[in-house]
Amino acid sequence: MRPWWPLVAICLGTFLFLLDTTVLNVALPAIGTDLHAPLSGLQWVVNVYTLALAVLMLPFGSLADRFGARNVYVAGLTVFALASLGCARAPDTGLLIASRAVQGVGGAAMSVSAFALIGALYRGAGRGKAMGVFGAVTGLGAAVGPMLGGVLTEYLSWRAAFLLNLPLVAGAIALTLGVLGNDRRPRAHRFDLSGTAAFAVCTGALVHGLTRAGEDGWTSTVYASVALAAVALVVFVVLERRRAHPMLDVRLFGRASFAAVMVCVLASSAAFAALLFTSVWLQSDLGLGPVRAGLALMPLALASFATSLLAGRTLHGASPRLVVGTGLLLSGTGCALQSGLDATSTASSVALGLAVTGIGIGLMGPAMAGAVFAAVPADRGGMAAGAMTTFRQLGPTLGIAVFGVLFRTGSGAAPAEGLKRVYVAAAAVGLIGAALAYIFVPEPAAVRAARSPRRGAGRTDHDREQRS
Incomplete structure (x- = not known):
């Protein structure tokens, strides 16, 4: 059983990361009532989390190579826990959205490093079994989210969905540090900060423009956001084509x-x-x-x-x-x-x-x-x-x-x-x-x-x- 304890640590963090992608689906109306938020604001509570995940998956893969997948995984868990506390205590929609964005940063680090850890720890048939368990946990996190969010929201509060993360993250960090060794390896090429920034501007501007279009119609602000997204995409493509080691070819x-x-x-x-x-x-x-x-x-x-x-x-x-x-x-x-x-x-x-x-x-x-x-x-x-x-x-x-x-x-x-x-x-x-x-x-x-x-x-x- 001992060789499988690392997988338990990996799957526990992954479960939390995926749980928080769906746990708010049924809690959003309660959040809107409690914080007096319109639907556009509620969309951002969900969107900013997945947007942070989308933007940071590629660069966190590079960071895992440079600083070690275990270290990035533990750092991601820590950020995820602190952001969850911020979500639970948010007095208004703005701070809730900001905390969800930070939570997405932690989630991206957890997700990418989890794949890297499984690939490094297991080989052959063991890797197949590990990926099977990992896939089942992935499905379970998405499946449990709506029901768990409903129970917590109706009988406690929507804030309880975030507070639940804290003891589970603490257990995952303790288990990870206890059963996983440091896998830090030197990396020759530099972190692609400019490419990451261009990709973030592209996706953020596009999502912002489309969200505002649904709320206010196709105004000049919406067109400006879409145009900014297009320019940022061109910049991203040019930057990546010029790099000897691109983040994305x-x-x-x-x-x-x-x-x-x-x-x-x-x-x-x-x-x-x-x-x-x-x-x-x-x-x-x-x-x-x-x-x-x-x-x-x-x-x-x-x-x-x-x-x-x-x-x-x-x-x-x-x-x-x-x-x-x-x-x-x-x-x-x-x-x-x-x-x-x-x-x-x-x-x-x-x-x-x-x-x-x-x-x-x-x-x-x-x-x-x-x-x-x-x-x-x-x-x-x-x-x-x-x-x-x-x-x-x-x-x-x-x-x-x-x-x-x-x-x-x-x-x-x-x-x-x-x-x-x-x-x-x-x-x-x-x-x-x-x-x-x-x-x-x-x-x-x-x-x-x-x-x-x-x-x-x-x-x-x-x-x-x-x-x-």
Whole structure:
């Protein structure tokens, strides 16, 4: 059992990091009432956390290489705990959003270093088992979040969701320091501060502009934010192309396979982004309390968790193209099933769609990494993993901002009508992602080799990958 204690330490922090991405979904109406915050302010309570994660995943990978994954992991836990205390004591929306941003900084450090620690500590079959457990904990964190947030909000306070982190983080830090050795290694090239800043300005300005568009319409401020995002993106691309050791080699996006896989990663987050607005509808239109709203959202989380466990065990070695494409197809279909909402809809009206979407999310989750690694040369695997985690966190952030515009479009529109538009858009994103996956996601070498005796199928896949 002793070799698995490091995995316990890693999974405990990962559970907390993922729990806090979903625990507030049903607590937001209570936060809005308590702090007198509009919906745009509530969006930022969620968005600023995932935005910090998206911006910092790549640079924290570099920091983990330079200072050691264990040290970055412990530092991330410490920052996460302090920020959680700040969230719990926030007297207004501004300080809550600021504390959530700092919490995202800690979460990014925890997430990236957790992957690095598992890769360094486990080999062969042990690594496969470790990744299986890690994937199950990932699903569990997302599944428990809405229900736990509902219980804490209804029977204690939304602030209790943050206070709960403190003793758990203390235990994770103590366990990490006790069972993990220092893995610091010297690193030759410098930290890419300018690239990180440009990427942060790009994503922050884009999300800010889209959020303001939903609140105030397409004003000059919104256009200025979008223009700033475009300029910052150009600066980021220029900077990364000039570096001998780029944080992200943007030339990879010239490969159709890699670009398509990154779009699929973004598309896989659309259904999660829609959950925020589903929670608002359940509580504002249907008058459900936080616990009942959390229960109404559980079909997606439970179906995703169960499917992820099953897929991780039974689909090892299956074609990422087929698995990711089918997962996105199911996710989009589930969202389409929820797009028929009207004034007579009830909480049970979304149950089937949420379950189908959850099956799709759980199916594609374990296969997404295989799709990413198959789309790049072998020596770019680490960079590809960093890009995947970045886009995975950027997806919900952009999704919430874009869906916020759709949710509020139309003066005086009922939440049910707004949610219907959100799910139509989420369904379209899922189905487009599925089409891209079926066409462009390449097959790994092992899959091509297994299929090669069958009418030269392996050669066809190889040629398609080379062309992409």
